[in-house]
Amino acid sequence: MMRYLTAGESHGPQLTTIIEGLPAGLSVEAADINEHLARRQKGYGRGRRMQIETDQAQILSGVRHGKTLGSPIALVVENKDWTHWTKIMGAEPITDEEEKEVRRKITRPRPGHADLNGGIKYGHRDMRNVLERSSARETTVRVAAGALAQKLLKDLGINVACHVKEIGGVVAGEQVLTANEIREKSEQSEVRCIDPEASEEMKAAIDQAKKNGDSIGGVVEVVIENVPAGLGSYVHYDKKLDSKIAAAIMSINAFKGVEFGLGFEMARLPGSQVHDEIAWSDEKGYYRKSNRLGGFEGGMTTGMPIVVKGVMKPIPTLYKPLESVDIDTKEAFSASIERSDSCAVPAAAVVAEAVVAWEVAKAICEQFDSDRFDHLKKSVEDHRAYAKDY
Numbered sequence: 055m056m057r058y059l060t061a062g063e064s065h066g067p068q069l070t071t072i073i074e075g076l077p078a079g080l081s082v083e084a085a086d087i088n089e090h091l092a093r094r095q096k097g098y099g100r101g102r103r104m105q106i107e108t109d110q111a112q113i114l115s116g117v118r119h120g121k122t123l124g125s126p127i128a129l130v131v132e133n134k135d136w137t138h139w140t141k142i143m144g145a146e147p148i149t150d151e152e153e154k155e156v157r158r159k160i161t162r163p164r165p166g167h168a169d170l171n172g173g174i175k176y177g178h179r180d181m182r183n184v185l186e187r188s189s190a191r192e193t194t195v196r197v198a199a200g201a202l203a204q205k206l207l208k209d210l211g212i213n214v215a216c217h218v219k220e221i222g223g224v225v226a227g228e229q230v231l232t233a234n235e236i237r238e239k240s241e242q243s244e245v246r247c248i249d250p251e252a253s254e255e256m257k258a259a260i261d262q263a264k265k266n267g268d269s270i271g272g273v274v275e276v277v278i279e280n281v282p283a284g285l286g287s288y289v290h291y292d293k294k295l296d297s298k299i300a301a302a303i304m305s306i307n308a309f310k311g312v313e314f315g316l317g318f319e320m321a322r323l324p325g326s327q328v329h330d331e332i333a334w335s336d337e338k339g340y341y342r343k344s345n346r347l348g349g350f351e352g353g354m355t356t357g358m359p360i361v362v363k364g365v366m367k368p369i370p371t372l373y374k375p376l377e378s379v380d381i382d383t384k385e386a387f388s389a390s391i392e393r394s395d396s397c398a399v400p401a402a403a404v405v406a407e408a409v410v411a412w413e414v415a416k417a418i419c420e421q422f423d424s425d426r427f428d429h430l431k432k433s434v435e436d437h438r439a440y441a442k443d444y
């Protein structure tokens with residue numbers, strides 16, 4: 055089974071992930087990962103931290119001469135910012151005097167961040183201990199793990215893309231494009247949006263929010279094309295692949311909702327305008343005449359593109375902070391102000407792409423012969439041929 059763990063604090067020395075279960079013999083190089091790390095760092099609306107970091111993955115185990123070994127893969131990404139935080143974030147004990155000097159204790163929790171709940175849960179009186187791990191800095195290594203999943207999918211002929219549909223109420227116009235076209239067009243936009251006019255309006259909305267000391271959220275979409283039909287299962291609740299993808303999206307910091315295909319609009323439409331008619335052709339085998347369900351029926355892939363959206367709430371840290379309470383004095387205060395992004399929706403789209411790719415790759419490796427990549431490829435090809443003529 056494919057799985058990974060991550061470790062690391064936002065201002066600690068590095069982020070680490072250990073990834074297990076990828077087949078042996080998959081071609082992988084650091085460049086495959088770094089491409090996605092760079093994409094995640096980009097995007098209009100990010101704060102100063104992204105000018106400090108240049109995220110690069112070091113592959114420490116599990117890959118030899120450009121091929122996976124089948125053994126656990128350890129990846130690390132350094133935090134360049136660590137050099138400014140060694141005393142504040144170091145593991146070694148410090149004296150009371152040193153602590154007074156270096157500590158930036160957080161006692162005024164930010165509404166919408168993990169500060170207060172995390173402090174109560176773990177008994178921390180300095181909510182920096184919560185912030186450091188609840189920070190979306192951790193998504194760096196999730197994108198690194200997702201990059202390996204994306205490499206596996208790519209080598210099986212499965213294309214993955216993401217783009218931004220909405221920021222701060224500005225909605226991109228609808229376009230019918232392939233995953234590769236979405237990737238190409240969205241990468242040309244500073245907000246990762248395929249509609250150039252909406253891109254400019256989104257940037258203006260971000261500027262305005264920043265000027266107001268406020269933040270804005272939005273909607274991202276992930277598209278995965280050429281997925282084999284029948285991934286996942288209907289036989290048990292925990293085997294439904296759409297539910298795993300939904301959980302993966304919801305696990306991204308600040309994500310509050312998920313939709314497949316027409317999503318919540320389905321509530322307002324009759325069945326005849328929601329379900330996708332089934333057809334068969336010599337060339338394609340079974341297909342759907344539309345893809346309003348976003349690639350899933352019964353917790354299983356239909357073979358049509360997976361189309362999933364996630365909504366990101368506005369960033370919680372506000373330069374004009376909301377009211378909060380100091381946990382030492384219980385007095386009302388403005389919440390802490392930390393260096394912050396004003397909008398991270400374009401970056402979050404890349405994270406969404408990575409976590410969805412991971413779930414799809416994992417489902418493939420669970421369903422097919424996956425100790426060796428060459429066997430996996432053959433097994434997927436055989437299944438495609440079988441499903442076509444079923």
Ligand SMILES: Cc1cc2nc3c(=O)[nH]c(=O)nc-3n(C[C@H](O)[C@H](O)[C@H](O)COP(=O)(O)O)c2cc1C
Binds near residue numbers: 369370
């Ligand atoms: C890519 C990305 C960047 C983020 N940047 C910030 C930020 O600069 N400041 C902030 O307060 N929250 C930021 N967030 C959101 C917080 O991490 C998130 O709101 C927090 O962990 C609380 O979790 P919840 O919103 O899921 O409840 C970011 C999220 C993502 C995905």
Ligand SMILES: C=C(O[C@@H]1CC(C(=O)O)=C[C@@H](OP(=O)(O)O)[C@H]1O)C(=O)O
Binds near residue numbers: 307
């Ligand atoms: C570091 C990243 O995002 C961070 C996510 C984040 C948060 O609270 O989630 C807060 C900010 O961190 P800092 O306080 O160091 O400026 C963001 O920059 C990153 O995406 O790599």
